[in-house]
Amino acid sequence: MTPLQIIFILVAAMTLGAGLMVVTARNLVHSALWLILALFGVAIVYVLLQAGFLAVVQVVIYIGAIAILMIFAIMLTRNIATESGPRFSENWSWALVIALVLFGTLAWMLSGWEGIAAQAPAISPRFDTVRELGLALVSPDGFVLAFEVASVLLLAALIGALVIAWDRR
Amino acid sequence: MFDPINAIAQWLAKLLAGWGLSSGLVNLILTLLGVVVVASFVLIVDIFLVWVERKVVARFQDRLGPNRLGPFGLIQPLADIIKLLIKEDITPVGADKVVYNLAPILALATVLMLWAVIPFAPTMLGADLNVGVLYIVAVGAVGTLGIIMAGWASNNKYALLGAMRTVALTIAYEVPMVISLLVPVILARSMSIHQIVNMQTIWYIVAAPLAAAIFLISAIAELGRAPFDLAEAESEIVAGFHIEYTGMKFGLFYAGELLHALTMGALFASLFMGGWRGPFVEQAPILGVLYLFLKAMFIYWVIMWVKYSLPRVRIDHMLNFNWKFLTPLALAVVMLTALADKALVEFGVSAGSLSYSLSMLAVNLLIGWITLSLLRSYARIERRRVAAPRPAASPEYSGVAKS
Numbered sequence: 001m002t003p004l005q006i007i008f009i010l011v012a013a014m015t016l017g018a019g020l021m022v023v024t025a026r027n028l029v030h031s032a033l034w035l036i037l038a039l040f041g042v043a044i045v046y047v048l049l050q051a052g053f054l055a056v057v058q059v060v061i062y063i064g065a066i067a068i069l070m071i072f073a074i075m076l077t078r079n080i081a082t083e084s085g086p087r088f089s090e091n092w093s094w095a096l097v098i099a100l101v102l103f104g105t106l107a108w109m110l111s112g113w114e115g116i117a118a119q120a121p122a123i124s125p126r127f128d129t130v131r132e133l134g135l136a137l138v139s140p141d142g143f144v145l146a147f148e149v150a151s152v153l154l155l156a157a158l159i160g161a162l163v164i165a166w167d168r169r
Numbered sequence: 170m171f172d173p174i175n176a177i178a179q180w181l182a183k184l185l186a187g188w189g190l191s192s193g194l195v196n197l198i199l200t201l202l203g204v205v206v207v208a209s210f211v212l213i214v215d216i217f218l219v220w221v222e223r224k225v226v227a228r229f230q231d232r233l234g235p236n237r238l239g240p241f242g243l244i245q246p247l248a249d250i251i252k253l254l255i256k257e258d259i260t261p262v263g264a265d266k267v268v269y270n271l272a273p274i275l276a277l278a279t280v281l282m283l284w285a286v287i288p289f290a291p292t293m294l295g296a297d298l299n300v301g302v303l304y305i306v307a308v309g310a311v312g313t314l315g316i317i318m319a320g321w322a323s324n325n326k327y328a329l330l331g332a333m334r335t336v337a338l339t340i341a342y343e344v345p346m347v348i349s350l351l352v353p354v355i356l357a358r359s360m361s362i363h364q365i366v367n368m369q370t371i372w373y374i375v376a377a378p379l380a381a382a383i384f385l386i387s388a389i390a391e392l393g394r395a396p397f398d399l400a401e402a403e404s405e406i407v408a409g410f411h412i413e414y415t416g417m418k419f420g421l422f423y424a425g426e427l428l429h430a431l432t433m434g435a436l437f438a439s440l441f442m443g444g445w446r447g448p449f450v451e452q453a454p455i456l457g458v459l460y461l462f463l464k465a466m467f468i469y470w471v472i473m474w475v476k477y478s479l480p481r482v483r484i485d486h487m488l489n490f491n492w493k494f495l496t497p498l499a500l501a502v503v504m505l506t507a508l509a510d511k512a513l514v515e516f517g518v519s520a521g522s523l524s525y526s527l528s529m530l531a532v533n534l535l536i537g538w539i540t541l542s543l544l545r546s547y548a549r550i551e552r553r554r555v556a557a558p559r560p561a562a563s564p565e566y567s568g569v570a571k572s
Contacts, residue, residue: 003193029321033268036314056303064310065340071317072336075329130299130360 008048015041028074036067050123053130172454175292178203207295211284211428214462218427218469219246225470229477256416261324264413268322273414273421275315280429282308287435288363290445290457301362302350305436306343309391312429313339316393316400319422320410331409334484335393335400341491342390342397345383348499352380352506353440356520356529362436366444368521374441376529379502379536381441383495388433389472390491392426396479397487434468435461442468498540505532 018038025031039062046055110116123129136142178199185195220235220243227234235242260266286301288294298304313335320332354360356376357368365373374381390397401409411422438444442464445457482490509532510520518525 027265029265030268033318052298053300053303056300056307059307060303060310063314064307064343068310068313068317068336068340071321072333075317075321075333128299 004048008045011041011044011048015045029071032067032071032074035070036063039063039067050120050129053133172292174455203295207284208281211281212424214431215424215428216246216250218431219249219424221466221469222427222473225473226477229474250420253417253420258416258418259413261413263324265322265324268318269413270418272315272319272322273418273425275318276312277421277425277428279308279312279315280425280432282311283429283432283436286362287432287439287461288366288444288457289461290454291367291450292454293458294363297361297363299359299361302354302360302365302440306347306350309339309343309346312391316410319414323410323413325413327406327408328410328412330406331400331402331412334406335410337484337488338393338397338399339391341488342387342495345491345495345499346387346391348496348503349380349383349387350440351503352377355503355506355510358520362439362444366439366446369443369446370521371523371526372441372443372446376526377441377502377506377533378530379498379533380506381437383499383502384440385437385468385471386495388437389475390487392429392433392472394426394430394472395476396482398476398481399484399487402481430472431465431469434465434472437468438464498536502533502536505536 015038018034018041021034022031022038025034039058042062043055043058046052046058137147138144181202182195182199185198186192190198223245224234224242235245238244238248260269283305285295286298286304288297316335317332320328320330320335323329353365353373356373357365359365359368393400399405399409401411406412411419414422438461444464445454445461447456447460450457450460506529509529513525513528514520518528
């Protein structure tokens, strides 16, 4: 086993364990903290895939914004963090079945794909991944349409938030 | 060429390879050693910072500061550390033990992580990330998490209030900070901090003074220092998020805060003031460390100057200042910088040349002038509104209809 594989297995185990703790922790704030660990694990996986930009964006957006806002909302809601109801809903067996089927289907589909065993081509250190990503996002042969649609969607959400928060006086 | 650190590294590499270790293992050992050296060096500087902070605040407040232990009170921080170490370590009843103990570690560790991307000298840098600028933002976000954890796990309502204020503050001020960080990225055409320093034959504070000012203000807000020290406002919520911490755990928060201020100074120096650049750096790269720390200390002094001169801002004023002034200004600056850059390169002015920097300065001065005149007219309207007679007893104000 190469060192990279050992690191990957450790990180994957950490991410999965943290993910399990998210749904089983009794305390909501603990769940949110475990979620942060799981998201951080995903960021490390991105680093292992040599996608540094995605890794950093994952930390900025998921941990820096979403998870922190979640904790903020939990702290603002009185007593929700200490509530001790049943941990699982009654449908947990169905959820387990669906999760297993989804995992099995994905594993089966990926095992049939010829790219699964292929070695990633080595990237030369002079190749600037961030520059290539930026060019691909705005070039007409690249993803400019998807990029613009996402931008318009975000702008619409921003204006929607403004309208909701607007103080009519 | 005098470059002791790299010479030592090469000597060590040769020594370890001579012992029959594989090259991968040698690299791993050298990397680990580098991490230990940078982290310990920064932490030792941190001890010295305690003295600097106390001495400078004393001067600002017309006092002498620590002056009994050692020359100029230099041994005082060591006495402080011994005091912190022998204090009783209290964990409050009902506190969440794991999270409570994890929070101070996270608060200091995230500050240390920032030093990984700061280039000390042309040949001395931890990691040359091609997303270095974004990395700073990401690590800052994790730092916020430490404060939230401390506030929540303490089982104290003042601590919780402090944590909530911190979230409101950092999430808000992250926006102008990220936008203002884009300006050096546009000027250097790279997000790597090493590359940004390399490109600064003319300091970016000349080409982008407004972005530098916005970065400094939002950095002070992220530090949670006065005038943005709402998270630990003594007169309102006692000590805020670290109210329950004693002994060395409090010490970690304190050390983290001081080091964070110096780190922000080093980042400001690297992004806008040429980092390690200075005379004779090409001949002796070790001088770069000196220049970087001189510049970082200067910015640190500016941050202290602001801290001890300005009163605390009220939370609504602070948020208004951010969302209605700083963020739009930052957006205008980044858009006009990008436009001006395209136009200048189109007209054959190469990026980084003197005429390029001066044109950028002119653009910045124009934006600054427009901002000031907008502020002036807004202030005039506001003054008129406040000065207008408002008889409290008149029917349309008191809500009582005329009979």
